[in-house]
Amino acid sequence: MNNYMTIRFKSLPENETLARSCIASFILPMNPTLSELADVKTSVSEAVTNCVIHGYEGKEGTIELTAIIEDDMLTLKISDEGKGIPDIEQAKEPLYTSKPELERSGMGFTIMESFMDSISIISSPSCGTTIIMTKRMAAAPQVSQCACQ
Amino acid sequence: MDYKIQSMENILLISVKGELDDHAAKAVREKADSALCKKELKHLIFDFSELALMDSAGIGLIMGRYRLIRPRQGKTAIICKNDSVRKILKMSGLFKLFKCYSDFQEAYDYLTKESKEVTI
Numbered sequence: 001m002n003n004y005m006t007i008r009f010k011s012l013p014e015n016e017t018l019a020r021s022c023i024a025s026f027i028l029p030m031n032p033t034l035s036e037l038a039d040v041k042t043s044v045s046e047a048v049t050n051c052v053i054h055g056y057e058g059k060e061g062t063i064e065l066t067a068i069i070e071d072d073m074l075t076l077k078i079s080d081e082g083k084g085i086p087d088i089e090q091a092k093e094p095l096y097t098s099k100p101e102l103e104r105s106g107m108g109f110t111i112m113e114s115f116m117d118s119i120s121i122i123s124s125p126s127c128g129t130t131i132i133m134t135k136r137m138a139a140a141p142q143v144s145q146c147a148c149q
Numbered sequence: 150m151d152y153k154i155q156s157m158e159n160i161l162l163i164s165v166k167g168e169l170d171d172h173a174a175k176a177v178r179e180k181a182d183s184a185l186c187k188k189e190l191k192h193l194i195f196d197f198s199e200l201a202l203m204d205s206a207g208i209g210l211i212m213g214r215y216r217l218i219r220p221r222q223g224k225t226a227i228i229c230k231n232d233s234v235r236k237i238l239k240m241s242g243l244f245k246l247f248k249c250y251s252d253f254q255e256a257y258d259y260l261t262k263e264s265k266e267v268t269i
Contacts, residue, residue: 013172020168020202038202038233045204049171103178103209107241111205114240 004068011052011061019048030137039115046108047078047131055082081128154180164196171206191223192260203234208241226256
C-alpha cells in the first residue's frame with residue numbers, strides 16, 4: 001500500500017496530542033503491533049515537543065508533519081521554521097539538554113533513535129529543523145499478498 | 150490525560166492515566182510540587198499502571214520530584230505495566246535508581262518496609 005499525508009498546525013503544546021492521534025490513525029492500515037504503534041507515537045511526540053519548546057521556544061510558529069507509507073516502510077518528516085540547532089552532535093547526546101530549567105531530560109533524540117529504524121536531522125541556526133525518521137512495520141500487508149486474493 | 154495527587158501518611162501518590170507528554174507533565178508537576186511543600190511527605194509513588202504512553206517528559210517529571218524528596222531521605226517507587234513506558238524508563242537509566250512494581254500494595258510495602266528498617 002502507498003499513501004501519504006501532510007498536516008500543518010500551530011506550535012501549541014496541546015497539538016502534541018493532535019500529532020500523535022493523526023499519525024496513529026494514518027498508520028492503522030499497516031497493522032502495526034501495539035509496540036510499533038507506541039514507538040511511532042512516542043517518536044512523533046518527541047519531535048513535535050522539540051519544535052514547540054526548542055524550535056519556537058514557546059513563540060508562535062507552524063509545524064509540519066508529513067507521513068509516507070510505501071508498502072511496509074513508514075517515513076516521517078517533522079519540520080519547523082524556528083531557531084535551528086547550533087550543534088546537532090551535542091543535541092543527540094543522551095541526557096544533554098539546553099533547557100534543564102524546564103525539566104527536559106535530554107532523552108528525546110535517544111528515544112527517537114531507538115524507537116525508529118533511522119533518523120536524520122537537518123538543521124542550521126535560524127533556518128529551522130527537519131527530522132526525517134523511518135521504520136519498517138513487521139506485520140504490514142504486502143502488495144504480493146493482495147494480488148493473491 | 151487524567152491525573153490525581155493524593156497524600157497518605159508520609160507518601161505522595163501521583164497517578165497518571167492516558168498519555169503523559171510535555172504538556173500533560175506541566176500540569177502534574179505544578180500540583181505535585183505544591184503538595185510537596187508539606188515537609189512531612191517523604192516518599193513518592195508514581196502510579197503509571199493506567200498510562201498508555203509516556204515520552205521523555207515523564208523522565209523529567211520523575212527526576213524533578215525525586216530531587217525534591219531526596220534531601221528528606223525519601224524513596225521513590227513506580228507502578229508500571231506498560232511495555233513501552235517500561236522501555237523508556239530502562240533506556241533513561243531510571244531502573245538504577247528506582248524499581249518498578251506491579252501494584253500499589255507492592256510499592257507501598259517496599260516504601261514502608263524500607264523506612265522501618267532505616268529507623269531501627
